[in-house]
Amino acid sequence: MSEFLQQVINGLSLGAIYALIALGYTMIYGVLRFINFAHGDVFMVGAYIGFYAFPLIIPVTGEGLPTAVAVILVAMIGCGILGVVIEFLAYRPLRNRPKLTVLITAIGVSLFLEYTGQLPVVFTPNPRTFPTLIPNTTYNVFGDVSIGSTQILVFVVALLLMGVLRVIVMRTKIGTAMRAVSMNMNAASLMGINLNFIISFTFFLGSALAGAGAVLYAMSYPKINPLMGILPGLKAFVAAVLGGIGNIPGAALGGFLIGVAETMTAGYINPAFRDAIVFGILIMILLLKPSGLLGKGGTEKV
């Protein structure tokens, strides 16, 4: 029983990170109706921003929690700007082109970030060790079930950011505009909403969440390399589809479910199948309920 609870805690803390990345996928899909394949690589850049920002931040904030918070904020802003730039340069000129063209461009951006990241003058292909941002302590809860300080930080930051996102999307004027754009882009534009600004803002928010997720991921798994974004990116995408793509609470729910499913498979079945199970879930959900757990089904208009 205690082993099961332990797996649940580990799964939820991994899932919280997936949820943060999945929110970016789902928001961008919500406004532009396309899968931003480069999202996982924005996540990778976030980890490197944290890696390089750490030595600059530590003299200012000192050890411990303030450093972690500062590194997360810097990575969020850096990734947010990167997301806006990618949208401006690569996706905006293709706004009214066929979806496939945009999808291929997104693959191109993804490859560009991966290959450029591997250049000797950029991040080099060698893995780096992410610094320890907060001292590692383990707390025992319910007997032998333990939870690490990093895991607590992951939960707190992830839930806080999800709450902030919820408030932005549901309670602010700009959030209302985002929802309007995702319902009907042309109608929203006719109502005087500045489409370009809203889309840029959505990219900023989504990429910033990936940046936060990246620092949290690197704190939990401290080996970082330029290809580290591929698998978490794909899994977060599966999480977004599982929850119903375009649906913000769905992405969060999907992230947690995928995280738990992955750790359960690794713990009870075979660690080698932890990646396969995620794709298995994807195929099942797309075949059985393509609109996802919380999504609304749509019919194709002719």
Added chain:
Amino acid sequence: MKPIARPYIYLALAVAGTFVLSMIIGGMGSYDQRIVINIGINMILASSLNLINGYTGQFSLGHAGFMSIGAYAASSITTMLYPALVGELHGGVSQELYFLVAILAGGVAAAIAGLLVGVPSLRLKGDYLAIVTLGFGEIIRVIIQNIKPLGGSLGIPDIPRYTTSLWVFLTVVAVVFVIQSLMRSTYGKGFLAVRDDEVAAEATGIDTTRYKVTAFVVGAFFAGIAGGLYAHYNDLIKPDDFGFLRSVEIVVMVILGGMGSTYGVLFAAAILTYLPEWLRDFRMFGVNFSDFRMSIYSLVLILLMLVRPQGLFGTFDLAAFIRKMRDRRQGTAPTLEG
């Protein structure tokens, strides 16, 4: 001469040309020979994917998965089955025949996988289909990685090198011939109808599911054959050779060539296989481009989508072009469909 014979004349000419070509390639150094053979294998992969992505308008991102099934099936036959059944193969016609059987078995195995992937995936379209095929590709890789007799993540070593340039380019000719013949038949019109407007095609009584599955099965078959040829040229295959990036490479070839233009895709496969090798020793302003070659490659892809999304050749069709040129020379008025 009956007009129906014309494709067979082209086929005979192409086969003869291949024999000459492979004699020329045989005289090259081993490094150049490797590039040329890789070009041929990529041509098979790209033109078979073109049938799915270009002509039928489905977006498959899992072609490397089919390739890996063909590679593993063919090499387990040559490294495990043959030594047990027929002993060592010592060159000659019998070796070539046994190799042919192994390669075809790889193609059939991949075609079955194509059927298994194709049938359930057909409810989806566009980017969802891309993601599902990607997922299937990854699942195939993980499954192979966990099958002990296939060597796990270390792969199958010591595969005999049966693949020659003649084998590869005869297969290229066969793929192009089959696809061109298919596209000229009613099946081809069905593929194009599914691509151009699925709802309208369905409404006119076309069984869209059957056409999509056919495209998947034929495409996967040739990808499997390419996998078998690849395995018997590289002596070692491992699951990581057939990852997501390999699928993306093939997709990029199809896009660069122009989705739905067989000759454009063949050209793109050659260029994209050669370009990274060429950039390896390319220097300008004292900068060595070999480090930047993959970044340049991805930038070219983005720029291509911005500037010319239909690919270099668009829907250019060599046969139609030749027909138009001939009509012009003979002074007949060009037809509207030309």
